[in-house]
Amino acid sequence: MLNRSIKVKGSQFVDQEGRQVILHGINMVCKEGNYIGAWDEKDFRKLKEWGFNVIRLGIIWDGVEPEPGKYDDEYLSAIEKFVEYAANQGLWVFLDMHQDLYGVDYGDGAPQWATLSDGAPHVTGEVWSDAYLISPAVQRAFDHFWNNAPAEDGIGLQDHYAAAWRHVAERFADHPAVIGYDLMNEPFIGSDANQIQPLMYAKYAEEFAVAEEISDPDIEQLMQDFFDPEKRMNLLQFMSETERYTSIIDVVTEGYARFERDTLSSFFSKVTQAIREVDSETAIFLETNYFSNIGVLSGIEPAIDVHGNRDANQVYAPHGYDLVTDTNFSDAANAERVGLIFERHEQTRGRLDMPLVIGEWGAYYGSSGATEAAYVVKDMFEKLLCGDTYWSYEGSNMDEYTFFKAIRRAYPMAVAGCLQHYRHDPDSDAFTMTWEEANTSSAEGVSLAATIIYVPDLQKAENGGVALSPQGDSFHLERIEGTNAGYVVISPSTRLGESIVRSIRIGS
Known part of the structure; x- marks a missing residue:
């Protein structure tokens, strides 16, 4: 149905006939074993039937570069097979270099040889993603990555990462179905979060003390309660109104924006420049710091070339999740908080003048009560006229979920x-x-x-x-x-x- 070539034009995607294109699709990411999903052509035919026109297809750094400087082209051949399945159904693909908790020692992403944690302990919580905030090992591994610490061969970790992306791009540069490269999934700041995140807890305590007329709130207990999923729900009830929620999360904006401006954007430019050595046209998808997922305003800047000029083909691709995500209460997402998250992303899109594609949202995992929450997000996508890819593909029977009607919806593919x-x-x-x-x-x-x-x-x-x-x-x-x-x-x-x-x- 659609012309294969699309490009960035201002804040829109357009095809060769000048039509405005709305991207709507789903994530397909295999995090285990050999990182190759058990998908076949029937899965991709189902995606077409559901009306999707794009897939955010995960690749894992450990799969791409299992040893320093040595690339696994058999792994990339398996990924290319999925790209071909997508192309056969008229679906576009953007490749997502995925990580969770930095690497394979703690989750997925970086290979062991690229994980430098100085022997720090790995601590987990009841919610998997809480390890970003409580695991010294995860934080130390990110610190070394952002400092471009040398791997065992003396080459910096970021330099390895950029070269791995260059190798991937060289393979897929001419594939008509591949429209973009999502440079890193949910980048996390590292141990500096230990200085920034407590500001949010302190602000919460301040607001709570005023509301409840408490003279001396227990901030340490508050922080402990946040990492208990059931107690977290009680805390979130206090942040159900937009004005109060923004006052609490906005105290960390400058700290995370500084990381994005000074570190993350420079890293994205480094990787983009490596990709542009072999691929001058495929779009670069930029994500935000991890905490912009919940509505912290992003400070991300466009990637630049070696001459300091803005790369011409970039996409703003943040994620959007309420704080109930990954708990047993995902169907209790608050509409005001969710609305704020996407309004903030739209604000950043306007500053960057790029197309907006929400790379992840949902994560409802078959919840029977998530329908209303899903409709709230659907309404935001329609309001913002943006693209999206739902997290994530769980099999061809997903259309039996009660919330799936918010995903499989009528929409304009090309205007x-x-x-x-x-x-x-x-x-x-x-x-x-x-x-x-x-x-x-x-x-x-x-x-x-x-x-x-x-x-x-x-x-x-x-x-x-x-x-x-x-x-x-x-x-x-x-x-x-x-x-x-x-x-x-x-x-x-x-x-x-x-x-x-x-x-x-x-x-x-």
């Missing part, structure tokens, strides 16, 4: 002109959209391209349930073989040579 508004109503299944259509440029010259909308069930459209403005303009339906899903393909307006606001409603 001839400028998208102004769209919404899929999960209750009525009705879809509405407004866009300003204009002449669009292609490689052959000026033309008008079709607008394409994915619809999970075409029956309502087939039964005459389409209202298109201006009246009299044409469209046709294309069904995905063997399914009820498909596409509404809207021909250009007959009013050639002028811009025109158009609208469509599918369903009642």
Whole structure:
């Protein structure tokens, strides 16, 4: 359905025909064994049926470079097989160099030879991700990485990482389905978090003391309670209002923004420059520091080339998770906090002037109560007109989950002109959209391209349930073989040579 070549144009993706493209998809990441998922072509056909047009496909540094300077091309061949499966279904891919808790000694990501922790102990919590804040080993490993400490061969860890990305990019540079490189999953600051994060606990205690008229709040007990999932829920109830939540999290903004400006952005530039030696066009996907996942405003800066100029093809790709994520209370996400997270990401997108793709959200793992939480996030994506990839693919029966309707939703895949508004109503299944259509440029010259909308069930459209403005303009339906899903393909307006606001409603 879609032209394979897309590129960054300001804060949008556009294809070769000049259409605005909305990316919507899912994460596929294998963190265990040989890091090669047990997926086959049937899985990718299912992804197409669900309406996805992109996959955030995980690669693991330990799989790419198991020994210093030695690359496992058999591993990359297996990854390329998945890219081919995606291409066969008309899906794009961006590769994600994934890590959790730095590396394979504590989670996944960096190989053992690249994990320098000085013998510090590894401490885990009831929630896996809490180890970022309580494990000296994880923090020390990140410290050495950000300092570009030498590996056993005398070459810096960051230099190894950049060279590994260069090797990956050299292999995939000319693959038409690969549209981007996500340079590092959820970068964590390291041991400096021990000086920054307590500011948040202290601010919480201050706010709580005022609200409850307590003269001497116990900050140490508060910090202990945060690492108990059930007690954390009680703490989060106090931060259910946006004004209070922002006052608490904003005290750490400058500390994490300084890390992003001084360390993380320089690292991203180093890796980007290595990639650009072999691939000048594929988009660079930039993530934020770990704590921007929860709404801390990011200070990330664009990657620059060796001459100090901004790289022309970059994407802002943060994650968005409420603080209940990874606990048994993921379905209790607070709508005000979630709204703030994505509004903050939109604020940063505006500063960076890049397309916005939320690289991870959700992580509901079959929760029967997550439907409302999922709809809140869906509404934000529609409001922001941004892209997204859900975390994560759990098999072809995911469509049985109660919240999946927020993921498998009608949306505009390609818009001839400028998208102004769209919404899929999960209750009525009705879809509405407004866009300003204009002449669009292609490689052959000026033309008008079709607008394409994915619809999970075409029956309502087939039964005459389409209202298109201006009246009299044409469209046709294309069904995905063997399914009820498909596409509404809207021909250009007959009013050639002028811009025109158009609208469509599918369903009642």
